[in-house]
Amino acid sequence: MKKYIRNNKTIADKLHDELVMMDIDMGKYFSLNPVATRIWDLLEQPLSIEEICKVLLEEFEVNKEQCIKEVQEHITEMKKLGLIFEE
Amino acid sequence: MTEKTKNSEQIICINCGFCCDGTLFYSGCLEQGERGTLPEKIEKNYFIDKNKEYFKLPCLYFDKKCTIYNQKKAKICSSYRCQLLFDVEDNKMMIKEALQLVENAKQARNKIFKIWAKLTGDYDKITFNGLLIKLGYKSKELNDKKNDSLELNILLAQCNVLEALFVKHFKSEKKFMALKGTNNKSEN
Numbered sequence: 001m002k003k004y005i006r007n008n009k010t011i012a013d014k015l016h017d018e019l020v021m022m023d024i025d026m027g028k029y030f031s032l033n034p035v036a037t038r039i040w041d042l043l044e045q046p047l048s049i050e051e052i053c054k055v056l057l058e059e060f061e062v063n064k065e066q067c068i069k070e071v072q073e074h075i076t077e078m079k080k081l082g083l084i085f086e087e
Numbered sequence: 088m089t090e091k092t093k094n095s096e097q098i099i100c101i102n103c104g105f106c107c108d109g110t111l112f113y114s115g116c117l118e119q120g121e122r123g124t125l126p127e128k129i130e131k132n133y134f135i136d137k138n139k140e141y142f143k144l145p146c147l148y149f150d151k152k153c154t155i156y157n158q159k160k161a162k163i164c165s166s167y168r169c170q171l172l173f174d175v176e177d178n179k180m181m182i183k184e185a186l187q188l189v190e191n192a193k194q195a196r197n198k199i200f201k202i203w204a205k206l207t208g209d210y211d212k213i214t215f216n217g218l219l220i221k222l223g224y225k226s227k228e229l230n231d232k233k234n235d236s237l238e239l240n241i242l243l244a245q246c247n248v249l250e251a252l253f254v255k256h257f258k259s260e261k262k263f264m265a266l267k268g269t270n271n272k273s274e275n
Contacts, residue, residue, distance in 0.1 A: 011244040015191045
């Protein structure tokens, strides 16, 4: 089972429920929505998509299929942005 | 504005003070003709830039909260409302959340002050905007000497992210959007 972990080299911070990050090379900022931010929080430790969904299903009103689909999409996007790695 | 909203705003402002203490701004704007009618310490901090009148921040009347709240102040002191207050008024955020956000911002700012002091040995009392200026000079000085400091560059990036968060939550969401890069799926 593939596990993912956050890239700790990213400069990021949050004050509420949205993470703001900076792409140092481009000097531009971007933010993650609350669900993506929660996934980022959880990935302080290596977790699989199933393990992430288990937590999110308890926190958000969403069905399992939808949750897995959305987490997969977020993971793909976050990997592409270099915010997380596959362990 | 309802009485309830006014009370909520006062609770938030008393716990925050970022618009007075030099966290969000270098200066406060003055209206034409205000000079000469202002409290002494605001007059003392008066300056003109490109024909516009200002007073330097941090406000000398700010000591954890405004010490002249019920007295005559600059017009901007009573009229300025930050994004956080608008978000609470529009029910986008509860007061409890807003207070937690202010606390998180203070902790993030203080963490940056500590890193700065540890890196440079400069333990002088400083504002966030003051730190950005000092950090800019320090960074330029090191660049000129071709002496790159990883720690300082990381601190600079952390300051930039925190500054962006201040823009997002306290200045305006619109200004924050202007700071941001390309859209992607994870963005709102």
